[in-house]
Every structure is written in structure tokens, then in C-alpha cells.
Amino acid sequence: MTNKTYTKLNFHSHTFCIWKEVPFNQIKDLKINYTSQSGSQYIFTAEGLYRISNHWGRVANCHWRLIPLTEFKNQNITVAFAQWTDFYSNDDTSKLFYVKVNxxxxxxxxxxxxxxxDNEKVVLRNAKDTAKTIRTIKEVLTQDDWAKYLQYDDLETLRSEIVNELVHTPKSFLEVKKTYLG
Known part of the structure; x- marks a missing residue:
């Protein structure tokens, strides 16, 4: 399956993109091409575009994630760049996303x-199920309450096994936990 071609005419409609923050001096000699109603500014190039904005994540009907240079806080104005090939189609119902854990x-x-x-085996989920899986994995990685009634020898091993199941299978958290009940 190939990706649709994105340009300055359609990048803002139902897309997913991972933007990389760049220093402000990278755009100092460039001209703003467009300012959105929300105040975000865009600079178009042949390779991609720069976005100057104070909001990332859910943007209208798009999901645009920012990879910051340092710790990021929404409401701070940031400049980021994305190549045209970094944009992918996005909708809330299709199984378009997979989860990775560091x-x-x-x-x-x-x-x-x-x-x-191509060699990566991934489990695809829609946007809602992806968000739920991410919340669950974060809970498993950072809290202990979820393991209260489960049988295990080592909590860190259990965490690892459960996260692995949540990432690599379509099973729900409840289905995964059932295998660890007495």
C-alpha cells in the first residue's frame, strides 16, 4: 500500500505527521506563506514545510506529534519541520496505528x-483503541495497583510480559491479565 502524495494544498486535511522541532534561526530568512485561523504559521518548501505554532497533538482533524529538541510545553511557540513524505492519511475509525514502547x-x-x-510485525488499531492501549501501557509501566490480584514472582518481569502482549497482540488488558490469575 502506498501513501497519498501530500502538498501545501492537502497536508492539513485528515493527516497524521511526526514533526521535528528545529531552531528558530533555521527560518530567519524564510517568508511566512500562510497563517491559519488559530494563528499557526506555515512556510512551504519543495521538501516539506515549517510550522510555527503553540499547539500540537490534535490539530483540527489531524494528529500532529512534535518531537521536541528539549522538554516541550504546549502554549510555547515552537518551530518544527516535516517533509511532505512524513504525512499519512488519518481517520478515527480505520486501523492505521501501531504502538511502540521504549x-x-x-x-x-x-x-x-x-x-x-517491512520486517516489523505490528498490531494495527484505530485512533481510540490506540489511545486506550497507550494509557494502559503507561499504567502498567508506572503503577503497581493493576497487579494486585495477579500471581507472579517478579513484578518487573510481569510488567515486561504484559506490555509485550499489549503491543504485539490485539488482546485487551483484561484478556491479558486473566492469564495471570490463580
Whole structure:
């Protein structure tokens, strides 16, 4: 399956994109091409576009995630760049997303199916199920209450096994926990 081609005419309609923050001086000699109703500004280039904005995440009918240079706080104005090829189709009902976990940093994120490596086996979910899975994984990684009635020898091993199941199978948290009941 190939990705639709995105341009300055359609990037803002039902898309998923991961933007990378860049320093402000990277755009100092560039001209703003468009300002949205919400005040975000855009600079179009042949390779992609810059967005100057104070809000990321759910943007109108798009989901645009920011990879910040340092710790990011919404409401701070940030400049980010995305290549035209970084945009993917997005809707709330199709199974378009998969989850990845960085166990060292305990970061959980989601990605578009068209960005997966060919050899990467991923479980696809719609936007709502993806968000729910991410919340559950964060709970498993950072809290202990969920394990109260489960049988296990080592909590960290149990965490790892459950997170693995949640990422690599379509099972619900309840289904996964049932296998650990006495």
C-alpha cells in the first residue's frame, strides 16, 4: 500500500505527521506563506514545510506529534519541520496505528502503519483503541495497583510480559491479565 502524495494544498486535511522541532534561526530568512485561523504559521518548501505554532497533538482533524529538541510545553511557540513524505492519511475509525514502547525511558508512542519497517510485525488499531492501549501501557509501566490480584514472582518481569502482549497482540488488558490469575 502506498501513501497519498501530500502538498501545501492537502497536508492539513485528515493527516497524521511526526514533526521535528528545529531552531528558530533555521527560518530567519524564510517568508511566512500562510497563517491559519488559530494563528499557526506555515512556510512551504519543495521538501516539506515549517510550522510555527503553540499547539500540537490534535490539530483540527489531524494528529500532529512534535518531537521536541528539549522538554516541550504546549502554549510555547515552537518551530518544527516535516517533509511532505512524513504525512499519512488519518481517520478515527480505520486501523492505521501501531504502538511502540521504549522500556528504558518508559515512553509509549504510536506511529502510522505506512511508517513501519517491512520486517516489523505490528498490531494495527484505530485512533481510540490506540489511545486506550497507550494509557494502559503507561499504567502498567508506572503503577503497581493493576497487579494486585495477579500471581507472579517478579513484578518487573510481569510488567515486561504484559506490555509485550499489549503491543504485539490485539488482546485487551483484561484478556491479558486473566492469564495471570490463580
Amino acid at each position: 522500556r528504558e525511558t518508559k515512553e509509549v508512542n504510536f506511529y502510522h502503519k505506512l511508517s513501519a519497517d
